[in-house]
Amino acid sequence: MEIFLKIVAPVQSYDFQSFFHNLLLTLPASSLVGVILFFVLGAFSGFKSIEQRLYIVVSLTIVISFTTAFYNLGVPVDTLIAVYSEWIHLIVRWVHIIVGVAWIGTSFYFNWLDSRLERDDPDFKHLDGYLWSVHSGGFYRIEKLKGPPKKLPKVLHWFKWEAYATWISGFVLLILVYYLNASSMMLGNSGILLTPLQAIIISVLLLIGCWLLYDYLCKNVLKNNEQTLIAIGFFLFIVLSYSLTQIYGSRAAYIHVGAIIGTIMAANVFRVIIPAQKNLVTAAENNEKPNLDLSLEAKNRSIHNNYFTLPVLFIMISSHFSFTYGAINNWLILAVISIAGILTRHYFNLRNKKQYKFWILPAAGMIMFFLMTLSSLSVFERKEAPVSASLELVKFNEVQNIIKYRCGTCHAKYPTFEGIEAPPKGVIYDSAKDIVANIKLIKAQAIDAQIMPPNNLTGITNNERETLRIWIEQGANINN
Numbered sequence: 001m002e003i004f005l006k007i008v009a010p011v012q013s014y015d016f017q018s019f020f021h022n023l024l025l026t027l028p029a030s031s032l033v034g035v036i037l038f039f040v041l042g043a044f045s046g047f048k049s050i051e052q053r054l055y056i057v058v059s060l061t062i063v064i065s066f067t068t069a070f071y072n073l074g075v076p077v078d079t080l081i082a083v084y085s086e087w088i089h090l091i092v093r094w095v096h097i098i099v100g101v102a103w104i105g106t107s108f109y110f111n112w113l114d115s116r117l118e119r120d121d122p123d124f125k126h127l128d129g130y131l132w133s134v135h136s137g138g139f140y141r142i143e144k145l146k147g148p149p150k151k152l153p154k155v156l157h158w159f160k161w162e163a164y165a166t167w168i169s170g171f172v173l174l175i176l177v178y179y180l181n182a183s184s185m186m187l188g189n190s191g192i193l194l195t196p197l198q199a200i201i202i203s204v205l206l207l208i209g210c211w212l213l214y215d216y217l218c219k220n221v222l223k224n225n226e227q228t229l230i231a232i233g234f235f236l237f238i239v240l241s242y243s244l245t246q247i248y249g250s251r252a253a254y255i256h257v258g259a260i261i262g263t264i265m266a267a268n269v270f271r272v273i274i275p276a277q278k279n280l281v282t283a284a285e286n287n288e289k290p291n292l293d294l295s296l297e298a299k300n301r302s303i304h305n306n307y308f309t310l311p312v313l314f315i316m317i318s319s320h321f322s323f324t325y326g327a328i329n330n331w332l333i334l335a336v337i338s339i340a341g342i343l344t345r346h347y348f349n350l351r352n353k354k355q356y357k358f359w360i361l362p363a364a365g366m367i368m369f370f371l372m373t374l375s376s377l378s379v380f381e382r383k384e385a386p387v388s389a390s391l392e393l394v395k396f397n398e399v400q401n402i403i404k405y406r407c408g409t410c411h412a413k414y415p416t417f418e419g420i421e422a423p424p425k426g427v428i429y430d431s432a433k434d435i436v437a438n439i440k441l442i443k444a445q446a447i448d449a450q451i452m453p454p455n456n457l458t459g460i461t462n463n464e465r466e467t468l469r470i471w472i473e474q475g476a477n478i479n480n
């Protein structure tokens, strides 16, 4: 036991004796909760198996008794919530990526499959096509039938949970990261001023409203007019990105564009694609003709989803790149990167149809290159003309004070900023050494992109940013 604890919690000198003592005391009550839960779960059809229920209940009982033991030992509720929410946050983000990969993976796979089917084999005229492949230890032969099978198989795979789970985990993330921290994570510091509650309501309304608008446009206005739909869709996308960056903070704006497109994609599956599949299946069961309109619409939506994937994936990783969402014209950057993504997807879709338009890829590359150079002009210019070389040396003392008051309230081993329990992202500026070690990040976050402090909560002035910039330019010397 001693050795085990030394390995898992090497730096702590925890009073395990009191902890286990407390744990024993909490067991009767938490077991009682467990027993009740066992019967409550039994009422749900999904949990009929006793074994499943036991696993869930025992796990939850352990969680409850550990939590109450910590609480009884005097750990403040705020601290418990902070630690638990960080880990829940981690798990939800992880799940979101895993199910998202599964969804996009199957979607890419079926797109590819459809385009690679062998359709011209005279011996297999009764099939729409077939395909041979080899993968991890076996040969696979997949056949696509011309119509429904004479008798439906017992097990038919639908591929819908990936989409739903991605949307649900994404929405939970939106709540955890943005709604629960609306005042620091959602509100912008320019343009329209919202209260946190208004920001959340707008967010929910947008998710629903944009889907309804998109669905309406697809169904009514532009049924057989692909080009107009694309043009209007892209125009609305730009209007959306622009307005969101005006009402929300920049990261929240990006994430919301992603959340809206993600919602449209999941709703496409839920409201159009799966109902069309259901129609196919019931028609086959009853020996009727399926509703071809439904299938056509489903195919369209599935193509839309296919094109949406690359922009959404970019938005998912965008929060690592402050020069995108933190830029002045961040909405334009988002639009241009999305075009590059959509073009790339288009190239592969055409290639799957055996149309080789290679120029599309270099064109997408050039778009990214010009975006990079144009959006970095101010950075390049600054490098060439070091204005500050002739200025007086900035004193480190001054720098340290700015960082202490503007950043250190959050970025300290023991933050003093209300609501911040631990230094965000582990970034700490307590000592001169900490500051020097993080110099690149300070420049990126507080000077170039100006996204720190978030929403300028600590009121850093432009002069202070300039002082930091000049000090860094003069060599970031702590002996000045």
Ligand code: HEC
Pocket (backbone or CB within 6 Å): 320, 403, 406, 407, 408, 409, 410, 411, 417, 420, 424, 425, 427, 441, 442, 445, 446, 452, 453, 454, 457, 458, 460
């Ligand atoms: C009100 C609290 C607060 C203040 C003040 C603040 N930050 Fe932050 N900082 C945060 C939060 C929250 C995050 C984490 C954001 C995220 O999840 O990406 C963060 C993240 C960072 C990161 C890591 C970014 C990354 O993605 O790795 C750096 C660097 C940083 N801040 C620098 C600064 C600097 C420099 C200042 C002062 C000019 C500052 N911060 C002031 C709250 C604060």
